[in-house]
Every structure is written in C-alpha cells, then in structure tokens.
Amino acid sequence: MATIGAHGITARLPQGFEGRIYVRPSAVGPTYPVAQFATFPIPDEVGDFGSGAVNLMGPGDVFATLFEYGPESLGTALFARQGRPAALAAADFSPTMLRRGLPGQSGTQWFFTEAGRPFSFYAVLGSHTMRHVLVPRLNQLVTALGVTATAPGLPAARPLWN
Template structure:
C-alpha cells in the first residue's frame, strides 16, 4: 500500500502506485543578497500516481512521461491535490471521490492528442481538500473493459481529511 501525505491506495494486483511531493523552491530569503524575500514561493502539493505498468521516476503531475508509454490495456491514474484554500468551492464544489464510467472518457480530454488513448478528468473536494482525478486508458475502443479496472484502483484510494492530517502533524 502506498501511503503518504494523507493519500493512500491499496491497489489491485498488477498496479504500481507512488505518492510524491515535489520539493518546493529553495528558501533564498535567507541567502545574503537574495531578493526572493518578496517573491512568491512555489507551493507543492501531494500527487498520487497509479499505473498498470512501471512508471518512470521523472513524470509530470498529470502523467507526462508516462501516458506516452501506455499500451492498449494500460491505465494511468493521477490524483492531484490542489490544497485546502480552494476546497468545497467553485470547480471543487462536488464532494467525494467521483465515480468513473466509460461514457466519461474521450480522446479529446488529453492534454495533447495521442492516438488511441482516452481520458477523463474530475474536480472535487474530500475532507476539506481539493483534488483533480485524471484517468487515462490505453485504448478508447476498449474502454468498456478498462474503466472497471480503473474503478477498482480509484475505489482503493483513501484520503485523510484536513483536520486529521493537521492533528497528525502532516501537511497536505
């Protein structure tokens, strides 16, 4: 089970799961002569990646470097944390993990078109935290068989709510 930053997944057999958080900007405010004290600092958030094939270490939040490698039976899932500041409002107003269905997948939902692939994207909040669930399947034509496998992974995801995470000393 991959578990970090209040995100966990008890993935079905054959899935590779990683929960990561990119390092933020270097604190240059403490460096003599630095003018970064008044510049905005990078805020990084946790990301859960799951894939039916091994994933390269270097990959983007939404699967850059991974989705290009998908075969027709492969699936990639990204759960990207957008933080507590935007939770429960606007784009993130819907509550709880979305339910995936084959009708929600389309080739034009990818960041850039890749032959045969299909994707689904959902914004939601859970426990005072805002998320995007981005799912890519290796073959739009095989979505009726692939989406239930993606659902099994998504159903295994656990999100620790904001209050519990704060009590445990963690940061989303």
C-alpha cells in the same frame, strides 16, 4: 495486494498496479501531494499529470493521478462536488479530454473536495476502443483510494525523482 500511504492518501493497489504518493519539491512556494498509479512501470521522471508516462502506455494500460490543490481552491465552484466519483463509466472517457492528445487514448478528469481537501482525479486509458474493459479495472483503483482530513508534515529535502 500492496498498500501504500503518505501525505494523507492511501491506496490498496489492485493486481498489476504500481504507484507513488509524493510532494514535489519547490523553491517558490508550497506544493501539495500527488498520487500516481499505473498498470505499467512509472518512469522516474514523470510529470504530475503523466507527461513522460502516457506515451509509454500500451492499449491495455491505464494511468491515473490524484492531484491536490491548495486550500485557496476550497469553496470554489470548480471543487463544489463532494467526494470523488464512486465509479467511472465508459461514457465518461473521451479522446478530447486528454492533456496530451495521443491517438487512440482517451481520458477523464474530475474536480472535487474530499475530507476538506480539493482534488483533481485525472485518468487515461491506453485505448478508447477498449474502454469497456479498462474502466472496470480503473474502478478497482478508485474504490481502493483513501483520503484523510489533513496531510501530515512534509519532509524538507527529497530526491528529484520523488
């Protein structure tokens, strides 16, 4: 079981998952860590919330992203929840929760604060019909995530695909 960690986020990847934890470069202001995980090859060029990736999913795949927001979000009502959900339920997923509505898929999104950092966890199932099979697999990932209080210093230059 592979383990990756960067920018104050760690993940012990369940079998079949791959992932990356990165900070997208920006010339206009600070950006914050993003962690993406999937049961299929994540393309080199992909949006933070999976655009460019979710269209490649098969019905048995899952995709998830843990997206950190800026400190100005701390204390707001949207991030009032403390800690990520311990486990997701099949009923948490809906085809209407997708950022990009693709037929057959469904998604869920949670906003919360963990270790003093505001996050959004967004997950997509390749098949809403198979949610009872896919959600337990996703929960393996959710329980394998770790967040520390502060992200270490970020390097300045990074390739675009990171």
